[in-house]
Amino acid sequence: MGKAIVITSGKGGVGKTTAVANIGTGLALRGLKIVLVDTDIGLRNLDLLLGLENRIVYNLVDVIEGRCNLKQALVKDKRLNNLFLLPAAQTKEKEAVSIEQMKFLVHELKKDFDYVLIDSPAGIEHGFRTAISGADEAIVITTPEVSSVRDADRVIGLLEANGFENLSLIVNRVRFDMVRNGDMLGVEDLLEILSIELLGIIPEDENLIISVNKGEPIILNADKYRSGLAFSLVVKKLLGEEVSWEELEKSESFIEKIFKFFRG
Amino acid sequence: MIINSLWGKKVPSKEVAKERLQVVLVYDRAKIEPKLIEQIKEDLVNVVSKYLNFDHENIKVELSNEEIKSILRIDIPLKD
Ligand SMILES: Nc1ncnc2c1ncn2[C@@H]1O[C@H](COP(=O)(O)OP(=O)(O)OP(=O)(O)O)[C@@H](O)[C@H]1O
Numbered sequence: 364m365g366k367a368i369v370i371t372s373g374k375g376g377v378g379k380t381t382a383v384a385n386i387g388t389g390l391a392l393r394g395l396k397i398v399l400v401d402t403d404i405g406l407r408n409l410d411l412l413l414g415l416e417n418r419i420v421y422n423l424v425d426v427i428e429g430r431c432n433l434k435q436a437l438v439k440d441k442r443l444n445n446l447f448l449l450p451a452a453q454t455k456e457k458e459a460v461s462i463e464q465m466k467f468l469v470h471e472l473k474k475d476f477d478y479v480l481i482d483s484p485a486g487i488e489h490g491f492r493t494a495i496s497g498a499d500e501a502i503v504i505t506t507p508e509v510s511s512v513r514d515a516d517r518v519i520g521l522l523e524a525n526g527f528e529n530l531s532l533i534v535n536r537v538r539f540d541m542v543r544n545g546d547m548l549g550v551e552d553l554l555e556i557l558s559i560e561l562l563g564i565i566p567e568d569e570n571l572i573i574s575v576n577k578g579e580p581i582i583l584n585a586d587k588y589r590s591g592l593a594f595s596l597v598v599k600k601l602l603g604e605e606v607s608w609e610e611l612e613k614s615e616s617f618i619e620k621i622f623k624f625f626r627g
Numbered sequence: 628m629i630i631n632s633l634w635g636k637k638v639p640s641k642e643v644a645k646e647r648l649q650v651v652l653v654y655d656r657a658k659i660e661p662k663l664i665e666q667i668k669e670d671l672v673n674v675v676s677k678y679l680n681f682d683h684e685n686i687k688v689e690l691s692n693e694e695i696k697s698i699l700r701i702d703i704p705l706k707d
Pocket residue numbers: 372374375376377378379380381382403408483484485535536537565566567568569571572575590
């Protein structure tokens with residue numbers, strides 16, 4: 364039986380889908396069998412981040428409403444044949460999937476995959492409650508801004524109330540230069556405020572825009588881009604390996620300078 | 628405010644953010660609106676001053692999170 368992990372945040376646009384695409388790809392690069400479930404019904408994006416938007420035939424709601432079976436709805440990744448996507452429906456209401464149905468679906472997927480990564484919609488309503496319902500563990504993602512941290516705290520409270528124990532935090536869009544100048548909450552501040560374990564630190568990185576343009580998760584270029592490296596460290600940590608975050612802060616200035624130099 | 632400018636030095640904005648967050652999360656977690664604490668304070672001043680002599684300025688009503696409970700602390704230093 365595999366493990367199901369939900370990635371959630373409360374606040375919208377803080378990087379849930381980006382994280383799911385990259386962590387999923389990173390785990391698949393390690394040879395594990397991975398399925399990514401997009402539960403953001405009506406606002407699907409995970410397909411775009413993976414470059415799989417043209418390969419979708421069926422979606423999650425089709426499976427639930429019996430128009431196809433689970434295997435038929437899974438879209439195989441372009442690059443890695445041990446990575447799959449279960450796309451959200453784009454034209455349905457969030458309420459199209461019930462908590463019971465999601466639990467059943469995730470349970471079925473866990474039989475075939477090492478990891479089931481669930482991309483949650485923003486908010487704390489039905490879509491969020493459905494997304495977390497089948498998961499064994501939860502990853503909370505926040506940016507270092509007060510509004511996002513406050514929402515993360517709310518979500519942490521709700522997850523705990525729902526029996527989640529192993530919560531961990533990804534801090535996204537960190538600007539080390541601003542942290543150094545005292546103009547951005549640092550990772551230690553966030554861990555202290557939220558009392559939660561650290562899973563990863565992702566720097567602000569404009570290269571992510573390029574990677575989304577191409578439909579190519581940036582972790583595929585972990586050697587070139589600091590956010591790619593950062594996601595590969597998340598994968599390492601998730602697999603229980605030793606991780607040093609200093610490597611990342613150093614790489615920010617170092618790798619970036621080199622690449623900026625070569626790109627002109 | 629705990630954070631004040633020292634010798635005219637500007638307080639890093641992240642310290643302001645941290646303090647504001649810590650305060651707001653105490654109320655969020657307790658599901659209490661900050662204004663309510665003000666009202667409790669006013670009521671307390673009225674009740675207690677019927678019986679005891681104290682400095683109204685020094686009364687402190689504070690909500691804090693400890694472990695899994697929220698605690699409302701009331702400090703009323705009495706006059707000698
Ligand atoms: N580290 C980063 N550096 C720069 N841009 C980023 C970073 N992380 C995310 N973004 C950008 O922020 C935007 C929102 O990201 P994403 O779609 O992953 O968020 P989300 O939490 O899934 O949003 P929603 O709540 O709408 O589902 C995207 O344009 C993405 O490219």
